[in-house]
Amino acid sequence: IDVKKYFPIKAGLLQKQVGNVKAVDGLTLKIKKGETIGIVGESGCGKSTAGRTIIRLYEPTEGKIIFKGTDISHLSENNLRKTVRKDIQMIFQDPFATLNPRKTLRSIIKEPLNTHNLYSKKDRDEKVKELLDTVGLNSSFINRYPHEFSGGQRQRIGIARALALKPELIIADEAVSALDVSIQAQIINLMQDLQSEFGLTYIFISHDLSVVRHISDRVAVMYLGKMMELAPKTDLYTEPLHPYTQALLSAVPTPRSRNGVKRERIVLKGELPSPSNPPTGCVFHTRCPAATEICKQVIPQFKEVNKEHFVACHLYE
Numbered sequence: 261i262d263v264k265k266y267f268p269i270k271a272g273l274l275q276k277q278v279g280n281v282k283a284v285d286g287l288t289l290k291i292k293k294g295e296t297i298g299i300v301g302e303s304g305c306g307k308s309t310a311g312r313t314i315i316r317l318y319e320p321t322e323g324k325i326i327f328k329g330t331d332i333s334h335l336s337e338n339n340l341r342k343t344v345r346k347d348i349q350m351i352f353q354d355p356f357a358t359l360n361p362r363k364t365l366r367s368i369i370k371e372p373l374n375t376h377n378l379y380s381k382k383d384r385d386e387k388v389k390e391l392l393d394t395v396g397l398n399s400s401f402i403n404r405y406p407h408e409f410s411g412g413q414r415q416r417i418g419i420a421r422a423l424a425l426k427p428e429l430i431i432a433d434e435a436v437s438a439l440d441v442s443i444q445a446q447i448i449n450l451m452q453d454l455q456s457e458f459g460l461t462y463i464f465i466s467h468d469l470s471v472v473r474h475i476s477d478r479v480a481v482m483y484l485g486k487m488m489e490l491a492p493k494t495d496l497y498t499e500p501l502h503p504y505t506q507a508l509l510s511a512v513p514t515p516r517s518r519n520g521v522k523r524e525r526i527v528l529k530g531e532l533p534s535p536s537n538p539p540t541g542c543v544f545h546t547r548c549p550a551a552t553e554i555c556k557q558v559i560p561q562f563k564e565v566n567k568e569h570f571v572a573c574h575l576y577e
């Protein structure tokens with residue numbers, strides 16, 4: 261994956277394009293089969309747009325998305341249907357909003373099977389029951405409606421529907437953010453079990469660094485549409501290099517480490533700038549405690565400074 265996604269800003273009577281919102285301004289990632297990659301950042305950093313671009317709900321403005329050897333970045337909807345619409349699935353924060361309240365679980369989960377004409381009509385009901393069982397729901401629920409379920413159960417329904425087409429990659433956008441902590445843990449455990457059972461690859465998008473830490477193998481940090489840092493989980497959480505990652509992590513309440521040192525909380529100054537008018541040079545320079553003159557002018561390269569540890573910051577050049 262190496263993409264940018266801009267949304268045009270239009271103004272005036274003629275709706276002339278006057279600029280761009282650079283929602284994703286450089287996402288460069290190679291995702292390995294079977295791994296979980298976390299994408300973290302504050303709201304508005306472009307992580308959701310990144311997810312929607314990878315799954316081709318959006319067409320990228322620039323760049324490529326190679327999925328199983330094919331560039332899917334500009335495929336037509338017709339061609340997307342043949343592979344991408346089956347192989348990549350997305351689960352969202354609020355399953356209730358995406359589940360039709362007037363439909364039973366039977367028709368909600370069967371819908372993708374109908375659309376892609378999988379299994380004989382007769383077998384589809386059986387398949388739905390099997391999927392409910394897979395996500396830990398009683399198959400007798402098949403005739404019930406979404407409002408009869410709790411938030412955690414609804415997320416299980418969302419997962420069952422995502423699994424119906426036997427996807428290879430699942431993009432979870434704030435999938436557990438609306439749930440209580442104990443329910444979050446159950447859903448994450450379920451996702452991990454399903455991953456090993458079906459060999460799934462996950463992109464796990466969240467603003468919650470603790471949740472991302474739990475589930476991910478590698479973590480990418482985004483700020484104003486750009487990747488600031490990418491590293492294996494342990495490296496990122498124990499030795500964050502980018503000043504923005506350091507600030508984010510300092511805000512996460514952690515139990516005191518063994519030697520009793522607690523990480524000093526770094527409070528960022530200023531407001532998050534608008535992605536339609538991002539700062540010059542390093543986009544983080546208006547808020548960075550370590551910024552120097554060069555940061556205002558020169559965009560830092562995103563480069564590998566330790567094995568598999570990438571960072572975009574002049575401190576490491």
Ligand code: SF4
Binds near residue numbers: 548555560572
């Ligand atoms: Fe801070 Fe400069 Fe590094 Fe940007 S490049 S994160 S402003 S030190």
Ligand code: MG
Binds near residue numbers: 303304307308434
């Ligand atoms: Mg979002």
